[in-house]
Amino acid sequence: MLYTDxxxxxxxxxxSLEHDDVAGAVAALEALRAPDQADLFHELExxxxxxxxxxxxxxxxxxxxxxxxxxxxxDLVAMLPRETVARIIDEMEPDEAADLLGELExxxxxxxxxxxxxxxxxxxxxxxxEDSAGGLMTSDFLALGRRMSVGEALAALRxxxxxxxxxxxxxxxxxxGHPTGTLSMRQLVTEDPQAVLADVVExxxxxxxxxxxxxxxxxxxxxxxxATLPVVDSHGRLVGVITIDDVVDVLEExxxxxxxxxxxxxxxxxxxxxxxxxxxxxxxxxxxxxxxVTETLTGSVLRHFEAEMAAVVSLAFFIPLLIGTGGNAGxxxxxxxxxxxxxxxxxxxxxxxxxxxxxxxxLLLGLVMGVVAYGRALLWGTGQPVALTVSASIFAIVVWAxxxxxxxPIIAHRLRIDPTVVSGPAMSTLVDATGxxxxxxxxxxxxxx
Amino acid sequence: MLYTDxxxxxxxxxxSLEHDDVAGAVAALEALRAPDQADLFHELExxxxxxxxxxxxxxxxxxxxxxxxxxxxxDLVAMLPRETVARIIDEMEPDEAADLLGELExxxxxxxxxxxxxxxxxxxxxxxxEDSAGGLMTSDFLALGRRMSVGEALAALRxxxxxxxxxxxxxxxxxxGHPTGTLSMRQLVTEDPQAVLADVVExxxxxxxxxxxxxxxxxxxxxxxxATLPVVDSHGRLVGVITIDDVVDVLEExxxxxxxxxxxxxxxxxxxxxxxxxxxxxxxxxxxxxxxVTETLTGSVLRHFEAEMAAVVSLAFFIPLLIGTGGNAGxxxxxxxxxxxxxxxxxxxxxxxxxxxxxxxxLLLGLVMGVVAYGRALLWGTGQPVALTVSASIFAIVVWAxxxxxxxPIIAHRLRIDPTVVSGPAMSTLVDATGxxxxxxxxxxxxxx
Numbered sequence: 001m002l003y004t005d006x007x008x009x010x011x012x013x014x015x016s017l018e019h020d021d022v023a024g025a026v027a028a029l030e031a032l033r034a035p036d037q038a039d040l041f042h043e044l045e046x047x048x049x050x051x052x053x054x055x056x057x058x059x060x061x062x063x064x065x066x067x068x069x070x071x072x073x074x075d076l077v078a079m080l081p082r083e084t085v086a087r088i089i090d091e092m093e094p095d096e097a098a099d100l101l102g103e104l105e106x107x108x109x110x111x112x113x114x115x116x117x118x119x120x121x122x123x124x125x126x127x128x129x130e131d132s133a134g135g136l137m138t139s140d141f142l143a144l145g146r147r148m149s150v151g152e153a154l155a156a157l158r159x160x161x162x163x164x165x166x167x168x169x170x171x172x173x174x175x176x177g178h179p180t181g182t183l184s185m186r187q188l189v190t191e192d193p194q195a196v197l198a199d200v201v202e203x204x205x206x207x208x209x210x211x212x213x214x215x216x217x218x219x220x221x222x223x224x225x226x227a228t229l230p231v232v233d234s235h236g237r238l239v240g241v242i243t244i245d246d247v248v249d250v251l252e253e254x255x256x257x258x259x260x261x262x263x264x265x266x267x268x269x270x271x272x273x274x275x276x277x278x279x280x281x282x283x284x285x286x287x288x289x290x291x292x293v294t295e296t297l298t299g300s301v302l303r304h305f306e307a308e309m310a311a312v313v314s315l316a317f318f319i320p321l322l323i324g325t326g327g328n329a330g331x332x333x334x335x336x337x338x339x340x341x342x343x344x345x346x347x348x349x350x351x352x353x354x355x356x357x358x359x360x361x362x363l364l365l366g367l368v369m370g371v372v373a374y375g376r377a378l379l380w381g382t383g384q385p386v387a388l389t390v391s392a393s394i395f396a397i398v399v400w401a402x403x404x405x406x407x408x409p410i411i412a413h414r415l416r417i418d419p420t421v422v423s424g425p426a427m428s429t430l431v432d433a434t435g436x437x438x439x440x441x442x443x444x445x446x447x448x449x
Numbered sequence: 450m451l452y453t454d455x456x457x458x459x460x461x462x463x464x465s466l467e468h469d470d471v472a473g474a475v476a477a478l479e480a481l482r483a484p485d486q487a488d489l490f491h492e493l494e495x496x497x498x499x500x501x502x503x504x505x506x507x508x509x510x511x512x513x514x515x516x517x518x519x520x521x522x523x524d525l526v527a528m529l530p531r532e533t534v535a536r537i538i539d540e541m542e543p544d545e546a547a548d549l550l551g552e553l554e555x556x557x558x559x560x561x562x563x564x565x566x567x568x569x570x571x572x573x574x575x576x577x578x579e580d581s582a583g584g585l586m587t588s589d590f591l592a593l594g595r596r597m598s599v600g601e602a603l604a605a606l607r608x609x610x611x612x613x614x615x616x617x618x619x620x621x622x623x624x625x626g627h628p629t630g631t632l633s634m635r636q637l638v639t640e641d642p643q644a645v646l647a648d649v650v651e652x653x654x655x656x657x658x659x660x661x662x663x664x665x666x667x668x669x670x671x672x673x674x675x676a677t678l679p680v681v682d683s684h685g686r687l688v689g690v691i692t693i694d695d696v697v698d699v700l701e702e703x704x705x706x707x708x709x710x711x712x713x714x715x716x717x718x719x720x721x722x723x724x725x726x727x728x729x730x731x732x733x734x735x736x737x738x739x740x741x742v743t744e745t746l747t748g749s750v751l752r753h754f755e756a757e758m759a760a761v762v763s764l765a766f767f768i769p770l771l772i773g774t775g776g777n778a779g780x781x782x783x784x785x786x787x788x789x790x791x792x793x794x795x796x797x798x799x800x801x802x803x804x805x806x807x808x809x810x811x812l813l814l815g816l817v818m819g820v821v822a823y824g825r826a827l828l829w830g831t832g833q834p835v836a837l838t839v840s841a842s843i844f845a846i847v848v849w850a851x852x853x854x855x856x857x858p859i860i861a862h863r864l865r866i867d868p869t870v871v872s873g874p875a876m877s878t879l880v881d882a883t884g885x886x887x888x889x890x891x892x893x894x895x896x897x898x
Contacts, residue, residue, distance in 0.1 A: 285817055335712020374739065
């Protein structure tokens with residue numbers, strides 16, 4: 001049972017809605033799983049969406065809102081009566097409800113909050129930045145006293161009867177609310193019901209401060225294979241819990257942003273197909289212009305060596321080859337180093353090591369490319385001296401590109417700038433200008449121009 | 450409590466080992482969490498590793514082997530007595546044990562398996578490809594009969610007493626072993642103990658065939674926010690379960706591979722710092738050479754237009770600017786499209802849409818860059834006709850780069866080739882050669898060369 005074939009169902013739902021058969025559309029939609037419901041719903045026209053959502057049962061409507069992008073969900077609820085909105089948001093998980101409420105106008109937000117049963121849980125979540133651990137956590141967790149028995153904990157859980165699926169652990173806290181241990185559902189079931197919690201809990205556990213970046217929380221959970229991560233305030237008190245399913249989404253989102261940044265564009269705030277042409281263009285034009293200005297340097301370098309080019313015209317034929325290879329070598333290095341910085345804690349092992357590593361790789365690759373370029377130049381009927389110039393230049397440029405390609409992301413990381421700002425395009429552009437300079441300097445030496 | 454400061458502890462452990470105080474090193478190591486133990490252990494010299502591992506208690510040794518890369522773990526156990534190895538592997542989770550056993554010599558593998566208590570669980574896992582759902586799953590799961598009560602299920606769980614932390618769900622199967630429902634630990638605890646399982650289980654659940662790619666399993670779990678994913682054989686029988694912590698690792702690993710591929714290098718099999726200079730160079734040299742050969746096309750194009758260049762020398766100054774900007778625009782497009790293909794199911798929504806999207810973005814960006822380039826050329830003291838040529842060329846090249854940059858990954862995806870083969874470097878190189886052709890063709894028309 002994989003993805004449902006959504007296209008067919010979409011056609012049916014659309015047909016129902018166009019014949020004002022909202023009940024039929026509701027039935028078709030409610031048969032799906034939440035992420036599929038949201039995908040299908042997202043494809044519908046605005047007026048169909050606003051007609052349909054209030055007619056769904058509030059749990060399904062809440063699921064759909066949770067799965068939609070926050071901005072889309074906010075646009076949608078802005079077109080519905082505030083009472084309906086309150087009823088639906090009340091069924092959302094507290095962390096998702098807070099994210100959506102954060103997108104509403106202050107007056108609407110306050111109105112909806114007052115109507116909600118869960119407002120005590122949701123209100124504190126509104127205080128945290130969306131991309132912080134606090135913005136990711138839910139306040140839906142069970143904190144138990146240290147002297148309780150396992151049996152009493154089970155009874156408390158039965159009384160609480162959480163509706164969230166993603167309850168994997170419970171927490172033991174002291175009188176001030178500091179977490180002192182965790183207990184998995186599995187342990188709760190398998191431990192002796194008479195045992196006192198303080199004796200059976202796992203006391204060695206990881207927590208994250210409420211203000212930390214969501215990516216840090218995600219990396220901690222990935223590293224320690226955690227299903228849940230307790231979040232503490234500045235006094236070390238347990239204020240929320242991050243669950244693994246949210247973290248998977250964060251990792252995917254951060255990866256998408258890294259990928260776009262590395263491709264030389266500002267990350268899109270929304271999925272690609274939902275971003276307008278104007279938005280996509282706006283996110284790209286800045287880098288494109290900046291690199292354009294940088295690239296005009298290459299023109300200046302060329303003009304500076306105009307005499308050399310005029311003297312030996314064949315030098316010009318190799319320009320794209322040399323700077324292209326340099327850009328490629330730089331981009332290879334940068335992409336590897338950026339990922340290593342993200343997942344291998346490169347900086348904790350000393351930054352000299354990757355630099356020396358890349359220098360060696362550069363020397364090796366430079367040697368190979370130098371030999372190949374020498375042969376290629378001769379084959380093209382170029383004379384010995386120019387072939388030698390091209391060969392020596394490509395060696396120097398590849399080594400230089402490898403050093404630059406490792407150094408720049410490492411420096412960015414040190415300066416606490418996202419290393420993906422050193423994108424492939426930025427590398428190519430930098431190597432273009434500097435590579436030309438290397439080329440003509442070597443040409444000057446070898447050809448005695 | 451974040452990452453432990455490993456450097457200090459490493460120094461201590463090393464000092465202990467050099468003074469033959471293995472017990473001291475063991476104590477320092479056993480105080481750490483498994484991923485930290487493995488990181489520190491990995492930094493030790495081979496002879497220290499082989500001295501230390503057998504002295505750790507088997508659970509800790511097993512944890513370390515689980516956290517190490519499979520190849521490193523295999524190298525390590527190859528240096529230990531086979532009885533010791535069997536004792537340690539027996540404490541590993543079945544899926545991790547199978548991965549490690551898969552790396553051993555057949556004779557050693559068989560010897561170790563015969564010594565293991567868990568061999569019945571591990572043996573079937575050895576049959577699956579490492580990067581398939583079967584290679585990712587564990588056989589450590591609880592399958593219950595449909596007529597059991599919740600209370601009986603709890604009792605069965607207590608008897609089973611799994612030591613794995615990551616038991617989040619149990620499964621209900623029919624007499625042939627087909628899964629018919631799932632039940633979370635939370636539900637098991639909160640449902641009425643008298644209730645019959647068949648009445649309370651979740652019947653709408655997702656499964657994955659044992660032979661599917663691990664990335665597909667990972668995407669399913671990410672999409673449906675699953676903590677566990679049941680794996681079925683070709684007869685639809687439950688044969689294993691994938692847990693979310695393994696999936697997080699798969700997603701990270703696939704992201705790293707995508708990033709490296711997009712940077713223009715074959716993915717490394719091991720972490721960057723553990724890959725030798727020779728390995729890193731070997732993974733890069735193929736692409737570098739292929740792109741070099743492609744890039745020689747630019748040289749041919751330049752030679753073809755030698756007369757035009759000689760006639761208007763200033764045309765040459767703009768070459769790096771034009772092809773650089775084209776490469777950048779192409780790389781921007783490709784990186785965005787590749788991620789959209791990975792996470793947004795772009796192909797399910799029709800491939801014409803992204804293409805039209807990029808065409809529009811390209812026209813817009815081409816217009817902006819054309820105007821800027823026109824101004825820049827005039828500012829450089831270039832005459833009207835050349836400025837016009839540069840401006841028209843950059844417009845055409847940017848549009849072309851955007852079309853090529855969206856078309857190529859989409860075609861690759863259609864041909865079931867990983868779209869990241871259309872890397873940034875590949876885009877730049879392609880645009881270099883074709884861009885020059887566009888440039889000189891336009892120059893020929895405008896300047897009537």
